[in-house]
Amino acid sequence: YNPNNGHGTSVAGTCGATVNNGIGIAGIANKCKIFPLRTMPNGSSGIVEGYESIMYGATNGSPVVNCSWGGQSPSCIDEDVIAYALSRGTAIVAAAGNHGSPAPFYPASYPGVLGVGVVDYADNVVPMSGHGPSVDIMAPGHSSWTTDNGGGYGGFCCTSGSAPIASGVVALVRAKHPELSPVEACAV
Secondary structure, three states, rough: OOOOOOHHHHHHHHHHOOOOOOOOOOOOOOOOOOOOOOOOOOOOOOOOHHHHHHHHHHHHHOOEEOOOOOOOOOOOOHHHHHHHHHHHHOOEEEEOOOOOOOOOOEEOOOOOOOOEEOOOOOEOOOOOOOOOOOOOOOEOOOOOOEEEEOOOEEEOHHHHHHHHHHHHHHHHHHOOOOOOOOHHHHHH
16 A cells, blocks of 8 residues: 555556455456555655566565556566566566557566556557557556545556456466466466
8 A cells, every 4th residue: 555656556456356245346356365566665756666576476476466567668687577577487467558659668568478458448449558569468447447545446547457457367367277377377
């Protein structure tokens, strides 16, 4: 919980909010366990510890790490972090970016990562969504409802909202088929 920024709360609700309880919303991965990884420390205005969080998740056995963040600058060190996580059995699902172009967005564009673009409720690609060869799948996430920091529910948008939908599905696949590698589970 970051009192200054509700982005993580919205991502977590989309992925794993309790279902069939008669209130609010239903998350994608029913009964999943969410281990929040803080990428934006209090007082910061951006992702500071994203790749460190991926490494932490991988070394602690997380089957799936959702990255509803990223940027357009690649790094060989960051790519090595992704390769390490995959080798440890962690699937990486990442937002394809809100830059409205086919330009690569990282970590979504690294090999082995499931890059997720965004469509609206009618399955139309939202114009600001990243698209192109490094986007593997599109998911609804535009104007969706999710949990918010105030304890209620509110609108959420963009590839940050579509990535946890795909992450929830990958988590369900991994729970049913633990024999699959991270890349195989993302392919399913």
